[in-house]
Amino acid sequence: MATFTKLEDSPMFRKQVNSLEHLTDELKERCSNLHKGCKRFMGSLDEAYAGDLSFADSLQAFGAGLDDPISVAIGGPVMSKFTTAFRELGTYKELLRSQLEHMLSDRLSQFINVDLNGVKDCRQRLDRAAVAYDQAREKFVSVRKGTRAEVVTELEEDLHNAKSAFERCRFNLVHALANIEAKKKYEFLESISAVMDAHLRYFKQGYELLSQMEPFIHQVLTYAQQSKQMALSDQDKLAKRIQEFRTEEEIANVRMASNVDTSTSGDGIHVVGLQSYKTIEALMQSTANGEVQVIKQGYLFKRPQNIRGEWKRRFFVLDSHGTLYYYGNKGKSQGVSSQQTTE
Structure with missing residues (x-):
């Protein structure tokens, strides 16, 4: 393993293991904060998705797609296409949230609960194995002369088993640390780049949808501006008619007052x-x-x-x-x- 140039149990080896464990603890804290941020981001996408659907429902209830007099007057049939577009944009947000959960949130959870917590479990098992190994060694070296051979053989076998268990736990810890060191080089870059690619496809889908609607949107805007100018003109004509009516009424009142x-x-x-x-x-x-x-x-x-x-x-x-x-x-x-x- 490239991370460990020497595997013999020595003070230098133990110092290297302790250093990697410290880095693992720091990485776990960073991963936990990132996971919390990811959850908040997913929550905001859920709210945005619900907001899109709620707005589409409100637009629908306002008159989009209905054929009653009020709906026709306010352009309800035209708004129905916009309602469909808002619902479609909402589904894109839901898809993005799902991809974020799969590509980042779940992988972070797996990395924290399995890989990083696995190092802690390996350390705890190694500590227990080291205590058992020290006890077995102490018992073996404490054997006095004249001790029965079968007792010595049993203690020697216990020492051998304790050492094997210790070495197995030690290499399990080494393997867990090496696995994390290896995943550092690709795990997060792969997840974050996948999330960015999901965003790229999300905005691309929205752009394609709105691009297809662009001629229709401009057509509606043009129609609305023309209708606005006509309405303003009608209001001006009505104001003039009202003024003429009031003027005629005042003239009639003046004439009436004279006779x-x-x-x-x-x-x-x-x-x-x-x-x-x-x-x-x-x-x-x-x-x-x-x-x-x-x-x-x-x-x-x-x-x-x-x-x-x-x-x-x-x-x-x-x-x-x-x-x-x-x-x-x-x-x-x-x-x-x-x-x-x-x-």
């Missing part, structure tokens, strides 16, 4: 321009027996005949037959009254 006829009844207060009265009457006369048309509509304040009643805001519609409808806040008709005029 007002106010009438009060139990149904409420109506503020209508005199010119508006004439226009309404003319239209009612022209369509008395014809098609019903909406003459005027809007909000008014109404209260019951009881003077103490509260004023309530109601939406009203006056048609060409002189019928006045008014609605509550929930859009249901709450009253109808006839407003026919007589000549």
